[in-house]
Amino acid sequence: MSTGLDLRLAPTAAAVWTVTLLGLLVGWGTAAATAVFALLAVPLVWPVSRDRAWARGVLVVLLLAGVAAAGMAVRSYRAEHHPVRQAAQHGERLTARVTLTSAPIPLRGPAFGTQRAQDRALVRAALETADVVGQRVRAGGSVVLLVPTEQWRELIAGQQVTVRGKAAPPRSGELTVAAMQVFGAPTEVSSPPGWQRVAADLRDGLRRTASAELSPAAAGLLSGLVVGDTHALPPEVEQDFETAGLTHLLAVSGANLAIVCGAVLVVLHLIGAGPVLSAAGAGAALVGFVVLAGPEPSVLRAAAMGAITLLALVLGRRRSALPVLSASVIGLLLLLPELATSPGFALSVAATAGLVLLAPRWAAALRDRGVPIGVAEAIAVPLAAHVVTAPLIAALSGTVSLVAVPANLLAGPVVAPATVFGVLATVVAPFSGWLAGLFCWLAAPELEWLVLVADRAAAVPGGSFDWLPGTAGGLLLAGLVVVGLILLRGKRFRVLASVALLLVVLVLVPVRSVVSGWPVPGWSMVACDVGQGDGLVLATGRPEEAVVVDTGPDLERSAACLDRLGVRRIALAVLTHLHADHISGLTGLLGKFSVGAVAVGPLREPAWAMKEVVRDTRAHRVPVVQMQSGQRTSWPGLVLDVLAPDPALARTQTAEDANDSSIVLRATTPAGRLLLTGDVELPSQGRLLASGLDLRADVLKVPHHGSRYTTPGFLHAVRPGTALISVGDGNSYGHPSPFVVDTLTRAGTRVLRTDQEGDIAILPGPRGPRHVSRGDPLRAVDR
Structure with missing residues (x-):
């Protein structure tokens, strides 16, 4: 049986991603032209596809790319010609009835003068009706609301509200019909769906229990690990995680879902459950986690990536992982096309690809060289994830981290138990406060270790260095990574690379601040x-x-x-x-x-x-x-x-x-x-x-x-x-x-x-x- 990679769906995923980007960034006209070209080319390839495998692959690419482009053309046209978008172009004031699709997210970032970012929150919502120039418009579409944090703090996804504010055009690369500046409280607030209220109560229970049992840093971190809520995390700790390359721990990701589902699979295996029951249990855990964290695009993305990670790392089917990853990318982009411009989506896809393609191979190579089982995986997983995501991070931030891999190596062993204990505390909090507190207490040492690792990694002199930002910087680093991986296949180059790494860690990084001439001695x-x-x-x-x-x-x-x-x-x-x-x-x-x-x-x-x-x-x-x-x-x-x-x-x-x-x-x-x-x-x-x-x-x-x-x-x-x-x-x-x-x-x-x-x-x-x-x-x- 062949152990090579199954790349058949990868070109299709790349094509769907490309045409989705065209529709978002260029407009509906380009997307429509692309759809017409792709679909007209299908009859030309069809006769050849019966006998040639490559032609069948091209046919799949043309069909799905054409469908994606056609869908983008329709969606982009509707957004660009939406009556609310037309009103937004003129900065008109609107009254709208909307259904919240996310809870208010307080804005963070630099603040100036009398303003602070945290005074305003971002809410995503689905438009139900709008009064535009005295006329009632019944048209769907998504809107972004910028609202006062204090007056909207208690709202959750699923509630319907009436808002009044000033409309403005949305950012480029979105299908949002308008952004609205809202300066008052919502009116005519409806009750949320029952399942949304239950999920919100569970999240509140976790926050209350954690704040009572843990230090402020550990309590904020636990909510971040379990449901991606970092509002209670001290800002300086959040900054340490970013500097140390550990930010992915503070958001709902495929890793979180893989940990939870993996724990369920282990328990079911220990009690003798069969494959069908185990699969059903893991699926139920996946759905439950999505409900708990909220069915927002980032969570749905994480669910797909978590399922793929489980497939490759838990079930051991590495050959089937890439087709499943490609199919998930295609499905997510067809369902949620705005993910195409999301840095988080790109990082998730890259990290998942690294985990399912590189990590098992590298772990096996380490085991062949005498590295114990478990230790080999602990080294291979963060290394693979960092190698494939480093070019994207460099393009986005203009920096390359030297401490991300060791920080993730040190953090990795405690993430799973901390997450599992946090989920257990969340589930039992409504029924037993002392049991939820016990689970938080069991998670405390792991959480404090993560905070310590982030703090020490962020304090390393020269732990990161500036890099060319943007697409050019990302492509340059990606090229260097590919060349490096090819060269490392040879034993001589591996020895040279090891020596170079030791020189960087032991000599260049400590000396960097000395030779830079800063700080200058004697400054006043x-x-x-x-x-x-x-x-x-x-x-x-x-x-x-x-x-x-x-x-x-x-x-x-x-x-x-x-x-x-x-x-x-x-x-x-x-x-x-x-x-x-x-x-x-x-x-x-x-x-x-x-x-x-x-x-x-x-x-x-x-x-x-x-x-x-x-x-x-x-x-x-x-x-x-x-x-x-x-x-x-x-x-x-x-x-x-x-x-x-x-x-x-x-x-x-x-x-x-x-x-x-x-x-x-x-x-x-x-x-x-x-x-x-x-x-x-x-x-x-x-x-x-x-x-x-x-x-x-x-x-x-x-x-x-x-x-x-x-x-x-x-x-x-x-x-x-x-x-x-x-x-x-x-x-x-x-x-x-x-x-x-x-x-x-x-x-x-x-x-x-x-x-x-x-x-x-x-x-x-x-x-x-x-x-x-x-x-x-x-x-x-x-x-």
Whole structure:
């Protein structure tokens, strides 16, 4: 019997995927032309297909590609000519009756100014009716709703609601007829289907039990492992999983389903169940898991991939796995064509292909070389999954991880028991709280191990490196991977590769930070490139200790900057004011570094921001202190004088005055005097000028990212030799203002911008402060 691969359906899957992409990205006309071409070619191939195998394969490709293209043409045409789409093109306001197809998903990501991403949630829904220009339209189609998180939090899939909002065109590559900005609560809310309510209650039971029995990190991780719900996972832990290449554990994937179904098969085998009963039990577990997690496209995708993984790894039929994978891809794309543009779908298909095609072969090779059974599989499975998905990840993120494989090797053995115990806790929670707690307690050691692995892997210096992003980068890495796999078939090349790997791990990675010239010795201040926000670091003169002034708009970039600088302890974190682009990185710092205290100004607005600061600092037992004009704080190599704000003003200010109530600091350092101004605007600048304070400084952190709201008089009073502007590349605010930059330049000030220089270090020079940009030590310039 042949043991080769059965590739017959693979070209058909590729063709269906291609024509689906054409329909999504190019339009219904191209899809229709493709369908006509494919179906007209069928009669030409039909006579030859009776005698030739290759012709039969071409015939299947033409038929299914034609069907897929025709279906895409119809769907794309309906979406493009939908009356709600026409209204969305003009930004009209709509009233619509919809059925929710997903629960509200709070948005995550960088937040700016007074806004935070978590205030808004995304809900997918099926359109029932809509009032368009005074007319009631009864037409189907899917819509995306952007809604207030707090007012929609309790809704679940299956409920019908009435919404009012402003319609906008959807993103490219979707069959969604419109997106709607909704700013109020839904009305006429119906009850959900019974099975949806049961599933929601089970998920709530798991969250309650886990939060009562486990640490916050372990509790959030358990919900992520079981049902893909990461809302309770501390953001810094989620970031560690992403850096360590363990993000797939936080989403419902084929691996989750394979674990659950595999456990059911093992139990049924132990009690002597036959093949039919075992198959029925595994199928019931699969359906039950889909109901529990919610029948959304990502879960249905995971169900298909989990079934394939079980087929290959549990039932051992590797030869049949590729046809089943290809058939699943075809079926899923015909049913849910928008998966064609989903990165998650592409990663799932690639990972499943690696698991069923490469992992068994590599595990067998390792066993032949004396590696014990079990250990060989533990090595082969994550290695195969990482090798086939690395090009896609590189194309999407522009990075290549060196720690993903070892992190997955260390994490792999405990994922299955943690998942099984979590599912058992979920199932029994409605009937027995103590038994659910017992299962959570049994899962605790595995969960804490996963958190530890992610934390240590994310902290490895040089654990990932930048790569060419986009299609070109992905194709380049894929080519290198293919060439490498071919070369590794020879023993001599395997020895060379092993030596090269040891050199990378033992020599190149540790030395990388040394030869990069960063951090530059003797720095006094670093303006971190945190995007459209502020993130400053001041050396205190003590080893591995610093003061942080603002933490940027996201969780990762400020913490990564401190890691690069070798900071281990934050003596004080100053939040100049409570806007998201200055405070959103605080959670990431509290989770990674020892923090002595967090300082805020007398204005505690916006209220949501102060609430989050209090919540996060309490969780890490860090005190919150108030900073106001007249205070002085000092360390061996740093003195901070607070020049503003006046606490008396806070009694008359509101959230709209947050920028102007920024803490203004004068820092005395070995590099000279620095003036750090937060986002102060014209009124506060006027008060500082009128106060008679000595505002002169060698280095000025330009207010409000270089916005136009800075007076020439204030800049003249400071008379800086160097001006730092912390600003995001290509931001939509027009920062920095050309007027401000020109005013500084004409005065002889050197203007440095984080969007152009990256991290910028200020350090002592023979004639005053000099600066060094990260990654370019030769650019050190004396003032």
